[in-house]
Amino acid sequence: MDKTGFETQLLHTPFEKEDAYHSLSMPVYNTAAYEFDTAEAMEEAFCGRTTGHAYSRITNPTVQYFEKRIQAVTGALSVTALNSGMAAISNVFFALAKAGTNIVTSAHLFGNTYSFLKSTLGAFGVEVRFCDLTKPAAVREQIDENTCAVFLEIITNPQLEVADLKTLSDIAHRHGVPLIADTTVVPFHVFHASEFGVDIEVISSTKYISGGATSLGGVILDYGKFDWTHSKKLHQLAEQVGMSAFTAKLRKEIHRNLGAYMTPQVAYMQTLGLETMEIRYSRQAVSCNRLAQELQLLPQVESVNYTALETNPFYQISTSQFGSYPGAMLTFDLPSREVCFRFMNQLKLVRRATNLFDNKTLAIHPASTIYGTFTEEQRQRMDISQKTIRLSVGLEDVNDLLEDICESLKSIAPL
Numbered sequence: 304m305d306k307t308g309f310e311t312q313l314l315h316t317p318f319e320k321e322d323a324y325h326s327l328s329m330p331v332y333n334t335a336a337y338e339f340d341t342a343e344a345m346e347e348a349f350c351g352r353t354t355g356h357a358y359s360r361i362t363n364p365t366v367q368y369f370e371k372r373i374q375a376v377t378g379a380l381s382v383t384a385l386n387s388g389m390a391a392i393s394n395v396f397f398a399l400a401k402a403g404t405n406i407v408t409s410a411h412l413f414g415n416t417y418s419f420l421k422s423t424l425g426a427f428g429v430e431v432r433f434c435d436l437t438k439p440a441a442v443r444e445q446i447d448e449n450t451c452a453v454f455l456e457i458i459t460n461p462q463l464e465v466a467d468l469k470t471l472s473d474i475a476h477r478h479g480v481p482l483i484a485d486t487t488v489v490p491f492h493v494f495h496a497s498e499f500g501v502d503i504e505v506i507s508s509t510k511y512i513s514g515g516a517t518s519l520g521g522v523i524l525d526y527g528k529f530d531w532t533h534s535k536k537l538h539q540l541a542e543q544v545g546m547s548a549f550t551a552k553l554r555k556e557i558h559r560n561l562g563a564y565m566t567p568q569v570a571y572m573q574t575l576g577l578e579t580m581e582i583r584y585s586r587q588a589v590s591c592n593r594l595a596q597e598l599q600l601l602p603q604v605e606s607v608n609y610t611a612l613e614t615n616p617f618y619q620i621s622t623s624q625f626g627s628y629p630g631a632m633l634t635f636d637l638p639s640r641e642v643c644f645r646f647m648n649q650l651k652l653v654r655r656a657t658n659l660f661d662n663k664t665l666a667i668h669p670a671s672t673i674y675g676t677f678t679e680e681q682r683q684r685m686d687i688s689q690k691t692i693r694l695s696v697g698l699e700d701v702n703d704l705l706e707d708i709c710e711s712l713k714s715i716a717p718l
């Protein structure tokens with residue numbers, strides 16, 4: 304990221320091999336398998352002694368090019384692309400955790416991540432310890448010699464809580480534990496995870512990267528800075544391969560066995576998405592900031608949650624980590640669940656849909672949808688309020704968005 308600008312470097316990342324027809328775009332290699340000239344070459348490739356492709360569940364040139372572009376702009380040691388954000392998250396923990404180990408995290412997690420850790424991994428004897436990651440003492444208390452990871456989302460959704468990453472990574476590293484972060488809400492050209500001590504970064508590329516909700520995807524970035532000789536599961540491997548132990552475990556075992564590698568068509572779409580991410584984000588994040596400011600002034604809105612508002616409790620830490628435009632998502636509270644529903648039903652431009660960072664602006668009532676099947680007690684523990692609307696801000700003219708929101712509010716609660 305030092306030589307040239309983010310976008311320049313991204314666009315001009317070379318292919319691994321020159322294309323036979325000098326194609327400007329990476330061709331989509333829709334193939335399951337690859338042919339070899341000799342049995343010896345086949346042996347070399349299958350035994351991992353050469354880097355050739357053998358089977359597209361393991362590597363594929365189109366997917367590899369997508370990975371390489373991300374690697375070029377982030378400086379990661381390795382990038383692994385999977386078929387969804389959840390596939391990326393589950394691959395990370397299958398590589399790190401084993402029965403008897405524990406994961407220290409917050410209960411403020413993306414719904415499926417919470418369920419994956421608690422139910423799916425829980426059934427394999429992995430303990431999940433929920434605590435308040437914004438309180439260093441609480442984190443210290445939970446970590447012990449069986450902790451395999453501290454995990455967090457950099458801005459939790461939909462609570463929009465921000466932990467101090469440098470403090471957290473210091474605590475984790477002092478105990479020989481890696482810090483794993485889901486950075487989906489702020490793209491890597493804005494937030495440089497590694498500089499804040501994040502060892503493994505995981506992203507749902509369905510969001511900003513896909514280029515407007517074109518496809519599902521997820522990526523895992525290993526920055527190669529963690530000493531895995533401290534890891535309960537990877538210490539033996541670390542003795543052999545050093546700092547790349549996580550990547551070795553992931554690429555040589557876990558992702559092959561789980562079989563959720565990104566497909567070439569998706570990699571093609573997401574490579575195109577990457578090309579416009581910086582420019583899309585700059586518009587979406589600026590619009591989001593403006594909407595947050597304006598929503599605060601509306602009489603029907605009880606409160607607005609966006610971490611770049613000076614009144615926000617996380618304003619300072621958010622600004623120091625993510626700058627003035629921390630994501631294109633905000634939430635706001637209306638007087639009740641009924642008012643939220645009536646507001647949603649009046650919207651004409653803003654779409655009623657889940658997902659984040661589509662090119663279109665999306666609204667959702669999280670408590671009745673994403674968290675609809677949770678018990679009220681679970682929702683309370685996760686700070687999911689019936690009064691909250693979540694807005695993911697798209698590329699529309701911000702004045703049109705504001706008008707739609709204002710008109711919808713006026714029509715349901717005339718003052």
Ligand SMILES: *Cc1c(COP(=O)(O)O)cnc(C)c1O
Binds near residue numbers: 456488659
């Ligand atoms: C969407 C999302 C995920 C899951 O990603 P999928 O691509 O839908 O599997 C995980 N974490 C966060 C923060 C997300 O927003």
